[in-house]
Amino acid sequence: MIPAQFEYLAPTTVDDAVRALTEAGEDAKVIAGGQSLLPVLRLRMAAPTVLVDLGRISALRGVRDEGDAVVIGSMTTHHEVLRDPLVADHAGLLAEATATVADPQVRHRGTFGGSLAHADPAGDLLAPALALDAELVVRGMDGSRTVPAAEFFADFFTTALRPNEILVEVRVPKHTGWHARYEKFNRVAQAWSIVAVAATVRTEGGTIAEARVGLTNMASVPMRAHAVESALVGQPATAEVVRSAAQHAADGTSPTADGNADVEYRRHLARVLTGRAITTAVAG
CATH class of the missing domain: 3.30.390.50 (CO dehydrogenase flavoprotein, C-terminal domain)
Incomplete structure (x- = not known):
């Protein structure tokens, strides 16, 4: 099935993305890796008038060390999370769970932040983020705010994100020396x-x-x-x-x-x- 017609925007900064969402209103959708949203669009289970693509915002990619936490950009792919040495050394549970996500093709396109923002209760990365006491940093027109994972997931496919906010990064407290396992x-x-x-x-x-x-x-x-x-x-x-x-x-x-x-x-x-x-x- 062919998706309904929409306007496509591809901002290059977080501020531009937030501005685009604010101007479009509640009929806008954010696309990250697209592995969850594109099938929904094709089935016309969602019909946004505006699609805001985060793929050109380089600031949302990568993993960095911030002392007591590993910080993962929301547009970092599952493949990149899985291969990152900081994640392996300090957040092994995330690496364990990420290895089970779909297949290699999806892991190369799907994003860490997109999976969390999609909030599918069967998704493999939500429970690890919760278990590790992760904090999710979101940005809107009023600036940034930090939401604990325990407060971020509200219901089926529903999060604490407001209509004009995007998930910027995820702060994962270091669990260095801990041993982990994800059983699925x-x-x-x-x-x-x-x-x-x-x-x-x-x-x-x-x-x-x-x-x-x-x-x-x-x-x-x-x-x-x-x-x-x-x-x-x-x-x-x-x-x-x-x-x-x-x-x-x-x-x-x-x-x-x-x-x-x-x-x-x-x-x-x-x-x-x-x-x-x-x-x-x-x-x-």
Whole structure:
């Protein structure tokens, strides 16, 4: 199907992009890598009058070190995130999850910021960003503001972004020395997650000193498995401790039923995948 007619704009600065969105109003759409938006346009599930392409804004690309955080530009591709040594050294959970995103072709076009702004609860990067306590920097006509990941995802495909704001960069606190694992369950390769678990832990002398666990597709937004984290911290990194903690993975979740899985099966998957992810992470 052919998309509805729209005006195409390709600004070269963030300020110009924000200005274009403001002038176009709520009928405008932002396009980053296009891997999520283009299929929607072709199906006419969205019919913007203006399309603002961020692809020419070089300031939105790249990964840099800012002391206690790794900062990732919103237009940095999945491929670039996956290959970046700063991400590998200080945010291993992101590298783990990014490696499972779709296929190489999509990873070369799709962007880190675009995936987060799309806010698909089955998307692979939302739960890791939440587990790592990432902060998302957005820019609008009134300037920049920083939104914690815990407040950024509001509902299905809905974020804290205002109509005239764009996501500029993501600040990820360094988790140097932590071990991580992303466990994903899907029916076929490159498919969306039916359920996935993002786990990262720091151990000291065989004891779990800190733990972060994020859940993918267990609610309308990514979730932290706080009960699992509490059950792990301060405990020996043994199979028995991990198995017991993983039984709390579905606590407080609200998964939906669809053609892939019913509610109880998703809760079962959350417990199983949490156990696998943490076991692999603590093994280093």
